[in-house]
Amino acid sequence: MSTQSTRLAARFMVAPSVIVLFIWMIVPLAMTAYFSFRLYRLLSPDRSGWVGFNNYVWFFNSPDFWLALTNTLLLVGGVLIITVILGVLIALLLDQPVKGQGVLRILVIAPFFVMPPVAASIWENLFMHPQNGLFAAIARGFGAQPILFLESYPMPSVIAIVAWEWLPFATLILLTAMQSLSSEQLEAAEMDGASALSRFRYIILPHLTRAITVVILIQTIFLLGIFGEIYTTTQGGPGSASTTLPYMIFKQAIVAKDIGRAAAGGIIAVILANIVAYFLMRSIGKHLDA
C-alpha cells in the first residue's frame, strides 16, 4: 500500500530520531574508546599522549576493580532473586479474591514511583541510622545493640534498598500476567484433585515464564546502571566496600579527574553489559518473540 513518495516521506520521519540517537550514543562511545588509550588528566592538562593499554592495565591491576565487579554482579543477582521470588509470592496473594484490590495495588506499586535519592535517604536516615533510625529504636527496645547497617553491611543494605524499589515492578508485571490465566483451567485442575502446590508448579509457573523473562531482562538493564542509591547512601564506602563499576568510573572521572582511566572503565562496562546482554538474550530469547 505504500508508494514511492510515502516511502520517502517515511524515511524523513524516521531520520531525526536515528540521527540524534546516533550522536548521543555512538559518537560519545567512539570518544570514550579514544580517551581510553590516552593519558588525559584534567588536573595536569599539559601532559598527554598515547599510553596504549596502560589505563586498562591499571583497572585490571586495581583490587578495587575486582571488588567493584563482584559488587555489581552481587547487586544485580541479589535484587533479581529477591524481587522475582517475592514478586511471584505477592502476585499470587493479590490475585486472590481479596477486599480492596484497588487500594492494595496502589500501596504495593508506590515504592516504584519514589525517586532513587529519596528512597535511599528514607532508608538511610529514617530506618538504618544507628542513632535515630527506626531499626535502632527497635533494637534498643529489645535491649540489643543497634546494627550499623551501612557501615558494617554496606552491600546487603544497598541490595535491600534497591530490591524494595524494584519489587513493585516485578509484582505488577507478574500480577498482570497472572490475571490473563484462564480460571477454568485452574478450576478443572482443582476438580481433578490437583493440590495447590502442583497447580502452581504445573499451571501457574509455566504461564508466568514469559513475564519472569521480561522482568529479568528489563531489571538487569536498569540494575547494571544503579547509581543514585549508592551516591546518596554510602558514596561507595566504607573504603570501597560498596563501590560498583558505574560508581568506580564516576569517581575516576568526576573526583580523580582522570579521564583516560575512567574511559577505560567505561569501555570495560560496555563489554560487561554486552556479555550479560548476550547471555540473557540467548538463554531467554527463546521465550520472547520480538
Added chain:
Amino acid sequence: MARAASPRRRLLTTLAAWFVALLIFFPVLWMILTSFKTEASAVASPPELLGASWTLENYVEVWSRSDYPRFFWNSVVISVGSTLLGLAIAIPSAWAMAFVPGKRTKDLLMWMLSTKMMPAVAVMIPIYLLFQQLGLFDTKIGLILALMLMNLPIIIWMLYTYFKEIPGEILEAARMDGAGMWSEIAYVLTPMALPGIASTMLLNIILAWNEAFWTIVLTTTKAAPLSAFIASFSAPQGLFYAKLSAASAMAIMPILILGWFSQKQLVRGLTFGAVK
C-alpha cells in the same frame, strides 16, 4: 480469576494481602508521618506516634526558607520539556515505522532498544566534557536534551506498539474516501493514537522526574532538579529529619499521583509491549 472460596479463607487472604501491602508501603508512610512532626519528635526514642507533636512548620520552612521552589521548578521544566521534545521527534518516527514498515524497520527498532543497554557511564565522560564546552553544563536546556535522548528509545518503542494496534484497513478506507496523507493523520490517526500518546507522555514524565544519574553528573546548583538536590542533602546527626522528610514528600507526591493513574500503562510501557 475469581474462584469460590470459603469465607474463612477469604478473610485470611485479605488479612495477609493487607499486611504485605502495608509492609511494602510503610517506609513511604513513615516518611510522610515524620514530615509532619517537629524535629525533636522526629528523632525521639522510642519513636513517637500518637504522642508526637504534629506541625506543618516543616513544609512552610522548606518551601519558603530555601531554594526548594527553584529545584521543584527545574524538575517540572526538565521532565515536561524533555518529554514533549521527545514526543515531537518520536511520533513521526514511530508513525512511519508502524504504517510504512521497510525491510530494516525491525533491525532499526532493535538497534534503538540496544542503545538503552549501553551503560550510561560509558558515554558519561564525552557528554560531560562536551556539555562544558558547549555551555550546556548545569543548564535546563542541557538536561532537557540529555533526558530526552536517554528516554527516546522507550518513547519510540511505546508509541510503536500503540500505533501498531491501529488497524491498517481504516487507513485504506480513509484513502478510498479520498483523504490525503495530512487529513489522514489529522482526522483518522490522531484521535485513535491519543490514548497511547497520553500514556507514553505520562510514563516518560515519571522516568525523567526520577532520573538520578544525568541530573547528578550534569548539574551543580543552577539547573539541579529535585533528584540531584535530595541526593546531596545530608542530614547531620538527624537535625533535619523532619525537614528532609517534608522535602522528600513534596518531591515524590506529583509522581505518586501521576503513577497511580498510569499503573496499567506502566506495565506495557516498561516491558516494551511484551506484557499487556
